[in-house]
Amino acid sequence: MLVVAIALATAAAVGGGVAQATTAPALWSSVHDPVATRIASAQRTVDATREAIRSARAVLDSSTGRVLDEGPRDALAAGIATASTVLPAADRGVGRARSALRSAESVPLLLGWPLVGRDLAAAGAPIHAVDRLTRVPATLASLSAAVRAATDAWHAEQARAQAGLYTNVVHAVGWLPELDECAGSVDVTAHYGVPTIAEHWSCGGKRFPLAAGTLIRLTGVYSGVYRVEGVVAMLNAHHATTDDLPRGYELLYQTCQNGQSSTMSFIGLTRVGDLVSP
Numbered sequence: 001m002l003v004v005a006i007a008l009a010t011a012a013a014v015g016g017g018v019a020q021a022t023t024a025p026a027l028w029s030s031v032h033d034p035v036a037t038r039i040a041s042a043q044r045t046v047d048a049t050r051e052a053i054r055s056a057r058a059v060l061d062s063s064t065g066r067v068l069d070e071g072p073r074d075a076l077a078a079g080i081a082t083a084s085t086v087l088p089a090a091d092r093g094v095g096r097a098r099s100a101l102r103s104a105e106s107v108p109l110l111l112g113w114p115l116v117g118r119d120l121a122a123a124g125a126p127i128h129a130v131d132r133l134t135r136v137p138a139t140l141a142s143l144s145a146a147v148r149a150a151t152d153a154w155h156a157e158q159a160r161a162q163a164g165l166y167t168n169v170v171h172a173v174g175w176l177p178e179l180d181e182c183a184g185s186v187d188v189t190a191h192y193g194v195p196t197i198a199e200h201w202s203c204g205g206k207r208f209p210l211a212a213g214t215l216i217r218l219t220g221v222y223s224g225v226y227r228v229e230g231v232v233a234m235l236n237a238h239h240a241t242t243d244d245l246p247r248g249y250e251l252l253y254q255t256c257q258n259g260q261s262s263t264m265s266f267i268g269l270t271r272v273g274d275l276v277s278p
Contacts, residue, residue: 205255
């Protein structure tokens with residue numbers, strides 16, 4: 001169809017006179033407009049693919065370490081890699097098509113029909129590379145949905161597992177007045193000089209897990225899932241100073257065993273993850 005239209009246009013160009021002036025614009029449009037429309041459509045496909053890749057990468061990045069099965073992430077990563085390989089060639093093809101179209105549009109309408117035909121034919125040729133992108137946005141959207149579903153399943157499992165963990169609320173930062181409120185543990189780091197939370201034995205200290213390897217939840221001033229490292233020091237408040245406090249732990253939990261200041265236990269805690277919601 002493009003060749004026929006160009007031939008008709010060439011014939012009109014050599015016809016001369018009023019007929020030439022009348023038919024040339026119509027013939028030009030019949031050749032030019034379909035190519036321009038196809039180029040615009042191809043550009044939309046390239047833009048949609050670029051956005052689909054960006055969105056899919058965001059989904060993939062946000063799901064790292066948050067799936068029970070890596071299969072959906074692997075499939076999405078493969079889809080992104082394929083699309084990213086095809087996109088540059090299609091993008092270059094559309095660029096060449098636009099350049100060829102501009103060349104055709106710059107030729108005087110009644111003086112250069114052979115050149116116009118050549119440039120318009122060149123404009124339509126490179127766009128075929130875009131055909132490989134037609135289904136990419138929908139494919140990446142489907143693969144991304146599968147990853148989001150896998151992430152939701154992971155969150156649900158984490159929430160279920162964490163629901164059964166011992167929970168300690170770090171309700172305030174302070175010292176004895178806040179400890180005496182008996183509303184949870186207190187961040188006493190400023191007093192001890194090392195990251196420490198503390199709680200009276202009678203307020204909750206006697207319930208705090210001691211066994212190394214136990215997972216617990218902290219909420220409030222500190223938030224997350226922590227692993228208990230066991231009792232890492234037992235100090236006598238009548239003789240010990242802050243220099244005797246154990247170092248090298250991410251966080252300490254202190255309570256006076258059986259309410260006695262002579263048996264101040266310090267439990268090491270290591271953060272292992274975030275709290276998750278169902």
